[in-house]
Amino acid sequence: MSCEIDIAGLVKRFGGNAVLNGIDLCLKPGERVAIIGPSGTGKSTLLRCLNFLDPPDEGRITIGDLSVDAARASRADMLALRRRTGFVFQNYALFANKTARENIMEGLITVRNWPKPKAEERAREILQQIGLGDRGDSYPSALSGGQQQRVGIGRAMALDAELMLFDEPTSALDPEWVGEVLDLIRRIADGRQTMLIVTHEMQFAREIADRIVFMEGGRIVEQGPPAQIFGNARDERTRAFLRRVG
Amino acid sequence: MRPLDIAYMWDLVPVIAGYIPLTLFMALVSMVAALVLAALLAIVRVLKIPVLDRVVAVFISFFRGTPLLVQLFLFYYGLPQMLTFLTNIDGVTAAIFGLTMHFSAYMAESIRGAILGVDRSQWEAAQSIGMTQGQLLRRIVLPQAARTAAPTLVNYFIDMIKGTSLAFTLGVTEMMGAAQKEAAGSFLYLEAFLVVALFYWAIVEILSVGQRRMERHLGKAVAR
Ligand SMILES: Nc1ncnc2c1ncn2[C@@H]1O[C@H](COP(=O)(O)OP(=O)(O)O)[C@@H](O)[C@H]1O
Numbered sequence: 094m095s096c097e098i099d100i101a102g103l104v105k106r107f108g109g110n111a112v113l114n115g116i117d118l119c120l121k122p123g124e125r126v127a128i129i130g131p132s133g134t135g136k137s138t139l140l141r142c143l144n145f146l147d148p149p150d151e152g153r154i155t156i157g158d159l160s161v162d163a164a165r166a167s168r169a170d171m172l173a174l175r176r177r178t179g180f181v182f183q184n185y186a187l188f189a190n191k192t193a194r195e196n197i198m199e200g201l202i203t204v205r206n207w208p209k210p211k212a213e214e215r216a217r218e219i220l221q222q223i224g225l226g227d228r229g230d231s232y233p234s235a236l237s238g239g240q241q242q243r244v245g246i247g248r249a250m251a252l253d254a255e256l257m258l259f260d261e262p263t264s265a266l267d268p269e270w271v272g273e274v275l276d277l278i279r280r281i282a283d284g285r286q287t288m289l290i291v292t293h294e295m296q297f298a299r300e301i302a303d304r305i306v307f308m309e310g311g312r313i314v315e316q317g318p319p320a321q322i323f324g325n326a327r328d329e330r331t332r333a334f335l336r337r338v339g
Numbered sequence: 340m341r342p343l344d345i346a347y348m349w350d351l352v353p354v355i356a357g358y359i360p361l362t363l364f365m366a367l368v369s370m371v372a373a374l375v376l377a378a379l380l381a382i383v384r385v386l387k388i389p390v391l392d393r394v395v396a397v398f399i400s401f402f403r404g405t406p407l408l409v410q411l412f413l414f415y416y417g418l419p420q421m422l423t424f425l426t427n428i429d430g431v432t433a434a435i436f437g438l439t440m441h442f443s444a445y446m447a448e449s450i451r452g453a454i455l456g457v458d459r460s461q462w463e464a465a466q467s468i469g470m471t472q473g474q475l476l477r478r479i480v481l482p483q484a485a486r487t488a489a490p491t492l493v494n495y496f497i498d499m500i501k502g503t504s505l506a507f508t509l510g511v512t513e514m515m516g517a518a519q520k521e522a523a524g525s526f527l528y529l530e531a532f533l534v535v536a537l538f539y540w541a542i543v544e545i546l547s548v549g550q551r552r553m554e555r556h557l558g559k560a561v562a563r
């Protein structure tokens with residue numbers, strides 16, 4: 094089966110320091126891939142490069158019929174890539190001056206130029222899906238961490254992106270809210286949304302992912318189906334990491 | 340010691356009051372212009388736009404580093420010597436121009452601070468959904484920065500109202516200029532300047548009440 098998302102030779106340097114040393118990754122349509130690995134190995138940077146929050150230095154990113162050469166990416170390429178990738182932040186990063194509903198509508202109105210009633214209708218559907226049908230008028234500061242992250246996910250869902258990127262979506266949450274956020278992501282995964290999720294929740298990764306990618310030192314060390322990585326990893330570094338995180 | 344000539348002061352009230360509109364006009368026009376200019380200056384600084392950033396830094400430094408009175412004299416008496424089309428510039432225009440430049444420099448710094456106070460992750464979130472720099476500034480960052488900066492900006496407006504009194508040195512008859520003329524005729528300097536002082540005080544007090552209301556309102560809005 095062909096790649097819907099093809100990442101080839103992705104390199105990212107921060108001031109001469111290579112943080113990504115040539116990442117190659119192919120995602121099939123509807124594939125759910127979890128990225129695990131020690132902290133500081135470039136997992137966030139990889140997701141951020143795909144969304145051009147950190148512009149990559151080298152490599153090619155292909156999403157469907159859009160193919161961008163990192164070294165020669167124009168502003169239009171960057172915006173096009175962003176429209177095809179939804180990003181969920183560790184710290185939610187909701188717009189503080191907008192209600193939950195407005196957070197979800199914002200991209201539809203400003204980026205996709207939808208008329209307001211249509212955007213409102215879509216936001217209403219999404220609020221239902223994320224279990225916040227009655228909290229649309231609440232500002233982020235009035236929501237719990239779990240509710241805020243669900244709005245963060247709703248905002249990314251509104252883009253109808255080909256690829257959803259989750260950067261440790263439950264790491265900033267109090268333990269009591271982790272479950273509801275994982276449940277929501279599980280439902281999105283069940284809908285066969287193509288996704289890349291960086292997570293420390295190993296059990297969760299094992300349940301929802303079609304494939305586990307283990308990264309260390311800005312490289313993909315090993316990847317395979319969950320059963321193989323968690324039960325029978327080939328690389329000693331993978332086994333050492335999994336022993337550490339238990 | 341002679342007593343204050345209360346009757347004279349009372350007669351002055353309507354005279355000085357007649358110049359309130361001009362004073363407020365200069366302050367309001369300067370404020371609106373300074374706000375727009377300050378927002379632009381702040382954005383140039385925050386985005387670190389090459390070259391412009393350096394120019395703006397010098398602009399801000401100059402207008403904060405020299406007295407308002409000197410700036411007004413520069414614009415009104417100085418510049419027309421070089422730029423002859425300015426020869427017929429009137430005092431009100433020169434005062435508005437000077438007040439705008441001077442206060443935009445201060446306000447730019449407050450606005451810049453307020454912009455930087457908006458959590459960086461909100462910029463990234465806006466970028467991540469494909470918003471352009473202009474959209475994210477206009478819809479996400481500036482509204483939040485405005486909230487933070489509002490109380491300080493009202494303080495600058497108050498300073499600006501008081502600053503309009505310097506326009507009388509450019510030959511403008513506004514509140515201060517009118518008081519000066521009256522005093523020159525009657526020799527009752529204390530009375531005349533006391534009346535004009537009370538006028539400024541009253542205007543600023545009224546504004547301060549508005550400012551406290553606004554702060555309470557903003558406080559509530561932020562706490563929600
Ligand atoms: N904006 C940046 N400037 C400089 N170094 C950075 C920046 N962002 C990340 N890094 C560095 O890149 C490395 C990988 O970071 P990151 O992608 O956040 O790792 P992970 O998400 O796997 O924990 C770290 O060493 C980090 O210090």
Ligand SMILES: [Mg+2]
Pocket residue numbers: 136137138261
């Ligand atoms: Mg990270």
